[in-house]
Amino acid sequence: QKEVEQNSGPLSVPEGAIASLNCTYSDRVSQSFFWYRQYSGKSPELIMSIYSNGDKEDGRFTAQLNKASQYVSLLIRDSQPSDSATYLCAVNMGNNAGNMLTFGGGTRLMVKP
Amino acid sequence: NAGVMQNPRHLVRRRGQEARLRCSPMKGHSHVYWYRQLPEEGLKFMVYLQKENIIDESGMPKERFSAEFPKEGPSILRIQQVVRGDSAAYFCASSPRQGSGGELFFGEGSRLTVL
Numbered sequence: 001q002k003e004v005e006q007n008s009g010p011l012s013v014p015e016g017a018i019a020s021l022n023c024t025y026s027d028r029v030s031q032s033f034f035w036y037r038q039y040s041g042k043s044p045e046l047i048m049s050i051y052s053n054g055d056k057e058d059g060r061f062t063a064q065l066n067k068a069s070q071y072v073s074l075l076i077r078d079s080q081p082s083d084s085a086t087y088l089c090a091v092n093m094g095n096n097a098g099n100m101l102t103f104g105g106g107t108r109l110m111v112k113p
Numbered sequence: 114n115a116g117v118m119q120n121p122r123h124l125v126r127r128r129g130q131e132a133r134l135r136c137s138p139m140k141g142h143s144h145v146y147w148y149r150q151l152p153e154e155g156l157k158f159m160v161y162l163q164k165e166n167i168i169d170e171s172g173m174p175k176e177r178f179s180a181e182f183p184k185e186g187p188s189i190l191r192i193q194q195v196v197r198g199d200s201a202a203y204f205c206a207s208s209p210r211q212g213s214g215g216e217l218f219f220g221e222g223s224r225l226t227v228l
Contacts, residue, residue, distance in 0.1 A: 043220060045219070100146060106155050
């Protein structure tokens with residue numbers, strides 16, 4: 001069983017719509033959760049972090065965490081073509097040292113004008 | 114404040130040669146992580162280092178791969194006797210300290226092509 005799972009997509013949404021990206025993880029003791037955005041040929045860029053159950057909003061982005069269901073999601077409101085990228089879910093598993101993150105395979109988002 | 118610096122950005126090697134990838138963490142960061150990304154795949158953890166110490170190398174292949182982070186100078190990921198399967202993007206990330214919130218800051222990556 002993969003430790004962090006994401007639907008590879010592509011997820012296609014029209015401009016202005018809400019994009020919903022989902023991620024599940026296997027380790028119940030995980031404490032920290034992150035969403036990274038990666039444009040093609042570029043490095044991952046941190047866009048959201050979430051540590052406790054519930055919602056966390058930052059501009060057009062909302063991260064949602066449900067530890068009981070081992071589920072974390074990212075909502076992008078008013079999607080723009082510039083949001084087209086691969087979104088990587090990352091989890092700090094509780095049984096490792098430091099800030100080592102385990103990444104999902106990424107979901108490719110396409111926002112169509 | 115410079116970000117994570119990696120070089121070379123692109124490296125071409127023939128099978129059997131050696132590849133050396135370098136990473137300088139962000140100023141004030143003492144923890145370095147190396148990840149590998151194959152085409153169309155996610156990031157796979159390789160190794161976690163602090164100055165002069167390897168903390169976790171559970172993601173490193175047992176042979177041909179090694180990493181170091183000396184007291185002075187950048188961290189180096191070394192791949193000996195490269196094979197075509199080593200072609201990938203190698204990303205370095207850094208963080209200021211353990212338990213700092215978990216964020217990793219990534220460099221632009223080194224893209225290795227093995228002919």
